[in-house]
Amino acid sequence: MEFPFILLQNPSRDHDRSFEEMKTGPTIAYLSNQLAEIGLHLDDVPVIDICSLFSDYDLARMGEDERNRAVEDSYNMVEETLTILQPRIIVVCQCATKYGNKNFSRGMLGPAANNLA
Numbered sequence: 001m002e003f004p005f006i007l008l009q010n011p012s013r014d015h016d017r018s019f020e021e022m023k024t025g026p027t028i029a030y031l032s033n034q035l036a037e038i039g040l041h042l043d044d045v046p047v048i049d050i051c052s053l054f055s056d057y058d059l060a061r062m063g064e065d066e067r068n069r070a071v072e073d074s075y076n077m078v079e080e081t082l083t084i085l086q087p088r089i090i091v092v093c094q095c096a097t098k099y100g101n102k103n104f105s106r107g108m109l110g111p112a113a114n115n116l117a
Contacts, residue, residue, distance in 0.1 A: 003040065003044055003045045003046070003089070004035075004040075004045055004087075004089040004090070004091045005045065005046050005048075005082075005085070005087035005089060005090045005091070006031060006045055006046065006047045006048070006090075006091045006093070007048050007050055007078065007082075007090055007091065007092045007093070008027060008028075008031075008047060008048070008049050008050065008093050009049070009050045009051065009093065023042065027093060028042065028047075031047075031091075031093070046085075046087070048078055048081065050074060050075060050078050051071060051074040051075075052074065052078075053070070053073070053074050053077070054070055054071075054074065058070075059071075072113060072114055075114035076114060079114065079115070
């Protein structure tokens, strides 16, 4: 619980890839480098995708209402997980997600109403 807990937003568009493949992407590669600077390895820290249940392909097949509910459910699941685990340090890597930022488009995920966002 003393290590940083990393919360990512959609670190990979393809959730069927192995973690080894995902680690080669720009977000996780960047985090690996940052962790190395403080003496940690990516395998040392918990990493959670904030919308881990759905790939871009899954979200694209949904209607807007269904997609919004799915994203909110994902945020709620992560929020519940954090409440249970109560990590001391959380590093969040995501784009703007809060409702009210109408000029910002996040592609498939859209803005979220959840307080965690």
